[in-house]
Amino acid sequence: MPELPEVETVRRGLEPVMTGRRILQADVRRPDLRWPFPPGMAERLTGAHVVALRRRSKYILADLSTAETLLIHLGMSGRLLISGATLGSFHHPHPAPAKHDHVVLDLEGGARITFNDARRFGAMDLMPTEGAGAHPLLSALGPEPMGNDFHAAYLAARLRGRATPIKTALLDQHLVAGLGNIYVCEALFRAGIHPARLARDLTGAEVERLVPIIRDVLVDAIDAGGSSLKDYRQADGELGYFQHSFRVYDREGQVCVTPGCGAIVQRIVQSGRSSFFCPCCQPQ
Known part of the structure; x- marks a missing residue:
């Protein structure tokens, strides 16, 4: 999707x-x-x-x-x-x-x-x-992740007391609009947060770090024309190229890209979706 x-x-x-x-x-x-x-x-x-x-x-x-x-x-x-x-x-x-x-x-x-x-x-x-x-498809959507309404104070408030994994929380379109499996995996890796961590357990510092990282991942992906895995094409028919910059997504069994890490990227299934992470850079 x-x-x-x-x-x-x-x-x-x-x-x-x-x-x-x-x-x-x-x-x-x-x-x-x-x-x-x-x-x-x-x-x-x-x-x-x-x-x-x-x-x-x-x-x-x-x-x-x-x-x-x-x-x-x-x-x-x-x-x-x-x-x-x-x-x-x-x-x-x-x-x-x-x-x-x-x-x-x-x-x-x-x-x-x-x-x-x-x-x-x-x-x-x-x-x-x-x-x-x-419109029924738009009325319940959360704020845009690149907009002014999505900030650390907002995210911290929405995560407070939430006993779901942070990966699942960020995929909730009522919490933040537009994020999907690929870019949540990539953002959590850059932020050093394990996808299975409970949302309520994130520290204030982690939330402060996560918000701009989410924006950075999205900007990088847009600059690369998105990610072409199966059917996606740009409007001119060209492929997107961000898939060549994946750090964890779809890299199960490969060595972590962090210099000096050496750990192997792992995959778990959460709510029927694959989550990719580095067990060293994203400790649980």
Whole structure:
């Protein structure tokens, strides 16, 4: 599942192509993805200008001139791909329609945005822009980890008395929005915190250290275009490269990257998800 860095990378790729442009034609080629599309979605999108392109957690939000916002969730295998536009020094012509191209947006200026989703776990919805935060998928989300509302005092208060592992706590989208398995593993490694430590047992100093480290990991991942493990691609079709910088994630059985450590990276399963850690750098 794409996490915050992957979704933000896609949003940044789409922004110069979509923002300020009119949707000349919206082609909706099936009635649903994970859930049914809203009624008349093609007609409601056609003719609208894209006023702004935002991200909330793992969702892309396109604010439209019609006072509606298009919500997009990539799901496990969804891709938003650009064609017919010059990106950097490369021109991407329109490809032939593919089997899993479910929604196609043709924009003024010649660009085309194609939502391709082989497994159909993605989603699209339309909602009033005013009060969009009340949408069922957005209303219960915690603060953005790169925003001003996510700070050490907030995190310490939310972890206080919480008898769940810190890894599980940070994956709770009600506590902080957008974090997923990869980047929580990486942040806990950099902070020297074992993923099985109970959230309530973290010291104030550990929480103070963890918050900026979470931000640093996310910034590093965004700068690298996200992590491509299976299906993820950037909006121009290119792979992300942060997987080449993993320090613990997916490195079970390999030597820890910390100079002079020599310990072997281990893996445990927590709430059905793999957690990777160094037993020396992250003592329990």
